[in-house]
Amino acid sequence: MPPVFDPYSSSAEEGLGMNGWLRRVGIVAAHIISLALTIFITLLSRPGTSLFSWHPVCMSVGFSLCMTEGVLLFSSEGSPFCFQSRKGRVRLHWVLQALVVIAGGTGLAFIVASKNVSERPHLTSWHGLLGMATLVATGCQALCGVCLLFPKWVNSVARLRLYHATCGLVTYLLASATLALAMCSDWFQGTIKGVLWYVCVLLPLLPALVVMNQVTNSYLPTYHRRMSRSESGNV
Template sequence: MSTEDNLNMRPRKEMTGNVKYLNIAVLSILLGVSAYIIIRVVNDKGVVLFTYHPTFIILGYLILMSNAILIMSDNHFLTKHLSYHQRITAHWIVQASALTLILIAQACIFTNKINFNKPHLQTTHSLFGICTVSLTILSAMDGISAKYSYHLRNFIKPALSKLMHILLGVSSYTLAIITIILGFNQLWNSEGDVIIKSIIIILLVFSGFYVLIKTLLLLPSRIKNVLSN
């Protein structure tokens, strides 16, 4: 059995009560923040084409992608009991659903700008957004390579393929959090929004760090594994 297999099939520790409650708390925070942003956007803009962009982006990244990462980092209380291969299946199904919503969101904002004859990529939010979506697409494409890494081993080492998928995934998720923050910061400009924006930023940074922490802790061993082979 290779070092990569050992990393994937390592014995799983039981999730303690405190860890489980923290897991539930973070997922609840993401759900609550997502609900607030979506309700706020709908309330401010109404149900128009533009509204679907932030709504699907929020659902795609904060809800679906967060859960997809937690599933594969073996840090999700709902899938903790699943085997490694079962978690892979759950991961790509949730990830594919997230990507579908994200692409629809991009199509909506692109069409909306065309309808109102507005220029594209004129704000920091939009520039971060296009980079985020591009990395997300690349991560999904490399995810296919990582899933079938054994069959593609003559073209690319499985360990390298999986490492690239992890790096792309971490990068795209981190950029997504930043892009979302830039987005609502751009929309909400009144003085009364200063406190709520600060609270949401703190909650998103904390939750995003929690989602990525286990993956980041395992990253050095995966890099070492690639270099040693």
């Protein structure tokens, strides 16, 4: 069986590509921004006032908060879960990603119901189209993760972990772009205007950059090394 990737090893820390303090500040800022955006959108939506009001709440909780935390918890610097063991973090990752799927599915149900009631067409905006692509990618990631829970199902665990990390990054970037497009909607622009609107649009960029740096500079090179060792050992 291929060696299990340990994101807390020294090789993972050396590959982050940032100075320690800058990395720590970026991760802490990403935690704060993801939580602040979720709270802000929830307050702005006034959940319970309409069917639509639950859509931004579910999506922000799932993709802005849970998905971000599900990735950043693997960082040993600036993470509130740094006291957890590797096994504990992996379990928490699964819980958070399951919440992403549940929140995403619930948010989709609310927006479909809302548009059906108001007799409005579906998937007529870039936000809707990109959001659907994000949900499909999230579902595929969940299936990939289930396979990792049962390594006997797959021929190469190391390769599947590499695909999981790569596709996970793509899914997160899709979610970030969908969130930015949501702030270009008539609903959001009708309430938030001026400088605050520009701030809201730019804020999701920092967590996206932190996650992209963490995955591309730490996980992917390590996965490549582990996979190469595993394949050379099987020759």
